[in-house]
Amino acid sequence: MKQSRRLLDSLVAGKISRIGQLQIVSSEEGFVLCHRDDVGRNDLRDGEIDRAFEIAKFDDAGNYRPLKTAPNLQHGWKIFARDLLQAEKVIDAIYPGRLAILHAFKSDQLVTTSLRETLDRQSGMYRVAAKISDEQIDGLVGNFCRSDGGCLRTILWKRDTTDQIPSFKLPLEKFDPAVDQYLSVKRPRSATAAAASIPLLCQEACNLLIAACREAVKMEGAGPSAP
Numbered sequence: 001m002k003q004s005r006r007l008l009d010s011l012v013a014g015k016i017s018r019i020g021q022l023q024i025v026s027s028e029e030g031f032v033l034c035h036r037d038d039v040g041r042n043d044l045r046d047g048e049i050d051r052a053f054e055i056a057k058f059d060d061a062g063n064y065r066p067l068k069t070a071p072n073l074q075h076g077w078k079i080f081a082r083d084l085l086q087a088e089k090v091i092d093a094i095y096p097g098r099l100a101i102l103h104a105f106k107s108d109q110l111v112t113t114s115l116r117e118t119l120d121r122q123s124g125m126y127r128v129a130a131k132i133s134d135e136q137i138d139g140l141v142g143n144f145c146r147s148d149g150g151c152l153r154t155i156l157w158k159r160d161t162t163d164q165i166p167s168f169k170l171p172l173e174k175f176d177p178a179v180d181q182y183l184s185v186k187r188p189r190s191a192t193a194a195a196a197s198i199p200l201l202c203q204e205a206c207n208l209l210i211a212a213c214r215e216a217v218k219m220e221g222a223g224p225s226a227p
């Protein structure tokens with residue numbers, strides 16, 4: 001926690017104040033955190049630090065957000081943090097664990113796990129997910145993890161031990177931590193997509209993707225239904 005705070009400190013000092021869909025605006029009094037689309041709005045609801053957990057749970061329509069890095073963070077709020085410790089608490093509530101992973105990445109200590117390794121260690125009802133073909137992975141990851149409507153994380157894991165990226169359906173920026181994934185969706189292939197922001201890193205396939213792999217295998221196994 002202390003180390004990632006130092007990291008946040010240096011990022012904010014270097015004027016890097018965006019992470020995913022969050023904006024951190026610093027002032028003499030402290031920091032204001034809000035949705036980055038909402039910067040400049042003067043009708044935002046004030047929230048306490050602890051409200052960040054609730055904000056992260058639901059989208060604008062009130063639907064539950066199972067994936068906290070999906071690009072559907074709710075709008076219309078702002079939270080004041082008096083120091084970096086409080087700012088980090090808000091970031092960690094909105095994007096759990098991402099600052100710690102970034103710290104590990106920046107200090108060359110981040111271990112990534114290939115999708116095949118993650119699939120192979122599943123047990124019980126998820127064991128069948130390992131039967132997914134490379135072709136299915138290409139299509140599934142290309143859709144499930146895409147930044148426009150799927151997830152804003154930068155993928156660092158490979159498909160398997162051959163060092164192959166998991167999907168050729170995703171743009172190469174999806175694998176580049178220097179690219180602002182939220183901006184790259186809004187302005188594809190523009191130079192500004194590389195504007196400074198704190199990346200949300202994906203070091204290993206999440207449970208939701210594993211569940212989707214299982215579904216893909218089951219659907220394939222079900223085959224076409226009889227006329």
Ligand code: SF4
Pocket residue numbers: 067069144145150151152153154155202204205206207208209
């Ligand atoms: S596997 Fe990673 S990039 Fe894909 S949806 Fe899950 S968290 Fe996002």
